[in-house]
Amino acid sequence: xxxxxxxxxxxxxxxxxxxxxxxxxxxxxxxxxxxxxxxxxxxxxxxxxxxxxxxxxxxxxxxxxxxxxxxxxxxxxxxxxxxxxxxxxxxxxxxxxxxxxxxxxxxxxxxxxxxxxxxxxxxxxxxxxxxxxxxxxxxxxxxxxxxxxxxxxxxxxxxxxxxxxxxxxxxxxxxxxxxxxxxxxxxxxxxxxxxxxxxxxxxxxxxxxxxxxxxxxxxxxxxxxxxxxxxxxxxxxxxxxxxxxxxxxxxxxxxxxxxxxxxxxxxxxxxxxxxxxxxxxxxxxxxxxxxxxxxxxxxxxxxxxxxxxxxxxxxxxxxxxxxxxxxxxxxxxxxxxxxxxxxxxxxxxxxxxxxxxxxxxxxxxxxxxxxxxxxxxxxxxxxxxxxxxxxxxxxxxxxxxxxxxxxxxxxxxxxxxxxxxxxxxxxxxxxxxxxxxxxxxxxxxxxxxxxxxxxxxxxxxxxxxxxxxxxxxxxxxxxxxxxxxxxxxxxxxxxxx
Numbered sequence: 001x002x003x004x005x006x007x008x009x010x011x012x013x014x015x016x017x018x019x020x021x022x023x024x025x026x027x028x029x030x031x032x033x034x035x036x037x038x039x040x041x042x043x044x045x046x047x048x049x050x051x052x053x054x055x056x057x058x059x060x061x062x063x064x065x066x067x068x069x070x071x072x073x074x075x076x077x078x079x080x081x082x083x084x085x086x087x088x089x090x091x092x093x094x095x096x097x098x099x100x101x102x103x104x105x106x107x108x109x110x111x112x113x114x115x116x117x118x119x120x121x122x123x124x125x126x127x128x129x130x131x132x133x134x135x136x137x138x139x140x141x142x143x144x145x146x147x148x149x150x151x152x153x154x155x156x157x158x159x160x161x162x163x164x165x166x167x168x169x170x171x172x173x174x175x176x177x178x179x180x181x182x183x184x185x186x187x188x189x190x191x192x193x194x195x196x197x198x199x200x201x202x203x204x205x206x207x208x209x210x211x212x213x214x215x216x217x218x219x220x221x222x223x224x225x226x227x228x229x230x231x232x233x234x235x236x237x238x239x240x241x242x243x244x245x246x247x248x249x250x251x252x253x254x255x256x257x258x259x260x261x262x263x264x265x266x267x268x269x270x271x272x273x274x275x276x277x278x279x280x281x282x283x284x285x286x287x288x289x290x291x292x293x294x295x296x297x298x299x300x301x302x303x304x305x306x307x308x309x310x311x312x313x314x315x316x317x318x319x320x321x322x323x324x325x326x327x328x329x330x331x332x333x334x335x336x337x338x339x340x341x342x343x344x345x346x347x348x349x350x351x352x353x354x355x356x357x358x359x360x361x362x363x364x365x366x367x368x369x370x371x372x373x374x375x376x377x378x379x380x381x382x383x384x385x386x387x388x389x390x391x392x393x394x395x396x397x398x399x400x401x402x403x404x405x406x407x408x409x410x411x412x413x414x415x416x417x418x419x420x421x422x423x424x425x426x427x428x429x430x431x432x433x434x435x436x437x438x439x440x441x442x443x444x445x446x447x448x449x450x451x452x453x454x455x456x457x458x459x460x461x462x463x464x465x466x467x468x469x470x471x472x473x474x475x476x477x478x479x480x481x482x483x484x485x486x487x488x489x490x491x492x493x494x495x496x497x
Contacts, residue, residue, distance in 0.1 A: 034144055037137035040121060041065045044102070044134060047117040053108040054442045055101040055427060057472040061158050066141040067094040068101055070472070072295040074159045075487040076238075087152035089237035094155070095142045102134050104428050107436045164353075164475040164483060165461040173459025182460065183375055183479045190378045193357065196404040197380035201260075204405060207318065207398045208264030213287055214391075214415040215256035224254045226388055230304070230341025239302045239339070240295060252291050252306045253420055255335045255343065258393040258409045259310065267314035267329070268398050270418060273439055275431040280328065280439045280447050282313040287416055292423035292471065294334075296487045299364075299496045301339045307471070308333045309351065309423060317399025323456060324354075328449035328468045329401050333394065336490070338364075343388055345490060348403050351446070352466055353474035353484060358493065359383050359406055366495045374480035377493050384408050423471065444473030 045065065048054050058068040073093050081087040106127060109117065118130060125133070145151050169175075196204065229251060233241035243251075261268055269284035290309040295302055315329035330351035338344045346359035357378035370376045384392060386408045395405035428436040439446055446468035453466030462475045474484035482489065 033140060037140050038065070040137050041134070041141070043121055044106070044117065047109065047113060047120075048105045051109050051113045052442050053105050053113075053438070055104045055438070056440075056442055056444050057427065057470050058097045058101050059159075059161050059472070061094070061155060062160070063158055064145070064155055066098055066138045066145065067091065067155060068097040069094055069159050069161060070097060070294075071161055071483060071485045072487045073097075074161045075297075076156070078153065078156060081152045081156060083237070085237040088146070091142075091146065091152060091155065093238070095138070098138055099135055100424075102138065103131050104424065104438070106131050106134065107428050108438055110435050163481075164463075164473055165481050166463060167461065169458060169463075170461040173461075175459050175461065178459040179479045182457070186375055186478060189355070190375065190380075193355070193378060193402070193404075194380045196402075197406070199405070201395050201405045201407065204395065204397075206262045208262050208268065210395075211261045211263045211269075212415040213259040213261060213270055213289075213418045214409070215253060215258075215289065216417045216419055217253050217256075224250055226251045226254050226337070226343075227341035230337060241304060241341075248293060251341075252293070255306055255388055256289065256291070256308060256391070256420060257333050258391050258415075259331075259418075260393055260395045262396065262398040264317055264398040267312055267316040268401075270310050270312065272421075273311050273426055273429065275429055275437060275439075277432065280429075280449075282311050282328070284313065287418035288421050289418050290421050290423040290426060294471075294485060296336060296485075296490060298336060298338055298344055298490050300491060303336045303338065303344075303490075305334050305336045307423070308335075308420075309426075310418075311351070312401060315399065315401060319397055319399040321400070323452050324400075324466060326449065326451045326466075328446055330468060331396065331401060331403070332474075332484075334484075335392075343383065346383055346392065346406070347489075348394075349474065349476055349484060350401065351468040352449075352451075353462075353469055353476045354466070355402060356476035356482075356484065358490075360490075360494065364496055366497050369493055369495060371480060374477065381406055427470070438470075440470040444470040446470070 042065070058070055061067045061069055073090060076090055081090055106114070114127060118125060229243070229247055230241055233243045233247070236242050259270065261270065263269065266284060270287045270289070271282040271284035272286040272288040274281060274283055292307050294305045294307055296305055297303055309330060309332050311328065311330040314325070314327055316325050332349050332351055334347050335343050336345040336347075344361045344364050347356065348359065349356040357380055359381055360379065360383060362382040368377055368379055384407055390408040393407050393409045394403045395407075396402065397404050427438045427440065429439055431437050441447060443463070445464045449468040450464065451466030454464060457465050457478065460478045472485055476482050476484050
């Protein structure tokens, strides 16, 4: 097996900055409910920023404290939101993101921080009641905003989604020169992936014992036909299905993958994420897969996506390149549906954004687009025709945790059942003191997952490269520029039949 070598000189760069913090301020009496709510939300935002509990899985919009954006919503064109029904649905989606984010931010304030905020805002109440007051103010400001002419266009102009890549790093690190050897090594690794997927699974080398992780709920996929449920759901103005949370969860559980994990050590056991003694750890005796929904585009049509995220305690062992070894590792498997509810794409990455590749439905793809600069997309295999009638099964190697083969489940052999849990739990985990903390920093980095790679791949422009990351923060190319949650990722990569 080829190994990534140290081919790039380290570019040590230490930057120091100073930041002055504003002293806490009390909420003054306001002359109107709108003015009060603006001041109240501003006070909450100040407290959240000071406490470093900002939820950066979605993005604030300057001047609109009742809205937050995702890359999918930010990607809506001006011509689309000129339609009043689409504009309102679009704004309602961003308002919903704001309400969800604010709840997590308040729950992850520690007790002292929350009490100080409650005192400043003159609300000596518990968190649940405080969250309801925040929701009421966000709702009031949103309702007022909807009455203002041209709101959608103004919001569209105000959205500024941060790029994970940092241009100044690429400039300082002489990116055009360094990108060439990085591209060469990456191309060799891509060849290795293609070789794996070309082999029958029984020909793949193993270093341990294969352990099969199957989602709870039975091998018969709960006898649910996802496409039938999807097609019967009404569509909103954006073209997205309007399903109940229970219906969406049924689809997520039906499409959840089987993981066949080559297990040579404790670092190969899938587990539950928790805080222990002030550190994020993986509890392997409780296997869990975390899932969340997102939206992209497939052939210009909105696509519902179900993301499954698995965690390991370490990347370690002989398979793993030494520069990538360290605490915490994981896999994300995303299933994307077409407008008829049929799975048309799997794409997979490690939770650092590394080693991203596509597994499309072969019958739907005419050609793979090759970029003018950079590496060709990695498409090592095709989506099995039996999926979703049978669950998709992923063979994962030991230590490095790369998917080497994609097939469908087998009904034979012993399995370990994993539980599906909402991803949002990772953003508000209970800690040792009974309070809640996100496993991610406000920069979207999993705490305690640092690697040596930033000293080697500084020039690629990705801060904390190699670290595990929160949704919304995955850069998936070393050479070039691409984000996992970019809504046009598939359309930029493929031409369809």
